[in-house]
Structure formats: structure tokens, C-alpha cells
Amino acid sequence: MVFLDEIADGSLKIWKTLDISYTDFIRTTEARHAAFVQKILQKIYDKGEDIYQGEYSGLYCVGCEAFKNERDLVNGVCPDHLTKPEVIKEKNWFFKLSKYQGFLEKWFAEHPTFVESASRFNEVKAFVERGVEDFSISRENNTFGIPLPFDSSQITYVWFDALLNYITVCQEEGEKFWDKDTYILHVMAKDIVKFHATYWPAMLESAGYRLPDQEYVTGYLTVDGQKMSKSLGNIVDPVQVAQDYDRDAEVFYLLYDAPIGADGDFSWDRFKGTYESVLIGAWGNLVNRVVSLCSKYGITEGNIS
Incomplete structure (x- = not known):
């Protein structure tokens, strides 16, 4: 937690220095977020069809905090982190993303500017057209994370947990920032668009929430043509x-x-x-x-x- 505190404090220092204002600053380790995540998990679980228990065996990139298919790799390594994914096998709980294949395709067709830019949107649509797969929403409990409300031996997977903070932060305002009359825009880096444009819409539909109006995808900032790296000393x-x-x-x-x-x-x-x-x-x-x-x-x- 000390390490996470340092990261959060560093972000706040940057924002203050650059005079970037915000209404609320939320961390996914906060009690208000944990309570909301468990509320949504229980709500979806109680539907009886969108969350189920199964066994996962496959590749997992620690850097991405995401499961990978062979087609996601380049020469056997993650193209973003240049590391070889771990092979893991464990019992988890899954979200039935495959159920929302048709929903996603229809949403994309009816909202042609949902993801900006067009090239990023084409990547997302191609990913969905290949057929989306159910994804694990839990890990074996390692004491750090939000326990599943229906299985305390498992903690919530980061990409189910973290996305929900968009709504957690609206709770104290009575969710007025998430109602039908609000224009909702998400801004993110290109490496996490898959989670925002496929997992997130399906999760919202399952939980009975409206979807954002647009997701704006930014690129990376390199230095003299090279990726920023501590080892290169070019940060x-x-x-x-x-x-x-x-x-x-x-x-x-x-x-x-x-x-x-x-x-x-x-x-x-x-x-x-x-x-x-x-x-x-x-x-x-x-x-x-x-x-x-x-x-x-x-x-x-x-x-x-």
C-alpha cells in the first residue's frame, strides 16, 4: 500500500504543477469503491446467467493484468511489455461476455463515433467480429483486492473492479453525472481501449446502466522516437x-x-x-x-x- 500511496501522490503532484483541476480524485482501494463493486457484482450474480464458475487455463500478462491468446503475442511475448506471459490454471468466476456479442455489434453499428479515432474503433470492431470470449472476473484470494460478495475465497479481477470507479465517483452526487441527460466521455490510452470498448459496455448493460457517449483514445508519448524507460534513462x-x-x-x-x-x-x-x-x-x-x-x-x- 505504501508503494501505491507514492504512485497516487506522484499523480496528484503532476496535476497540481500543471494546474489540472478535478472534481473528485478516486482510488480503487477506497472503501466507497469496494462497497460499490460488491453491490454491482451481487446484482449481476443474482441475475443467474451472467456470472458463472469455471476453470481457466491459459496465458496471463502480469504487466497488462490481462489474459492473452496466442494471436495477441508477437514472437511469443506481449507487444506492450515485451515479456513472456505466464501459464496459469485456476478456478475462477467468469462474466459471460459472449452473451453480449450481438449487443456490442448492434451498439457499434448504431453509434459510429463511439470510439474515436476511427482506426481505433476499427480495431475494436475487428476484435469483436472474431468472437468475444467470456472473461475471468476473479483471482484466488491473495489478501489484496476486493473479495467477491458471493465467494470470499476469490478477489475481483482488476479490469472488472477498476472500470466501475467511473460510477463510484458519482455516488455522492446521486449519480446525476451518469443519468440519461449527461454527455459521458471517457479518455484513455490506446493500450486499454479493448477493456473500455468491449468489457465495459457489456458490464453496464448487464448491471442496468447506460453506456458512455464516446470513448476518446490517446496515443503514447515517446522520447526521441524511443519508449520512455527507466533502463534507458530517458523519462x-x-x-x-x-x-x-x-x-x-x-x-x-x-x-x-x-x-x-x-x-x-x-x-x-x-x-x-x-x-x-x-x-x-x-x-x-x-x-x-x-x-x-x-x-x-x-x-x-x-x-x-
């Missing part, structure tokens, strides 16, 4: 960048240089070049000229139209 600390230059300079560069929705690449040379030529040279010069003219003609207030 860019957003807090340090803001302290060395300025918060506005950092945000401007990311919006200016990184394409929205696609992978972006951070380069110190381009960052410094943008800072000096665009912010200081272009915008800074413009502001200086405007201020000089205002001073020259005695303009002290007014509106820009």
Missing part, C-alpha cells in the same frame, strides 16, 4: 520541466507538437526550439507590440473582438 519528468521552464510552455508544446489521438514524440531540441521561436519569438513579440501600442495611445482597458 521526462513533467514536474521538472514545468519548474525549469514554465507550466504554460510545457502544455503549449504538447498541444502544439503532439498530434491529438496519435502517438507523440518529445524532443528536447524541438521543445527548446518551440519555446524560443514560437512562444518567445512569435507570441512574445506580438504581446510586446500590443502592449507598446496600448501604452503609446493611452489604452488602459477594453475588449478584443
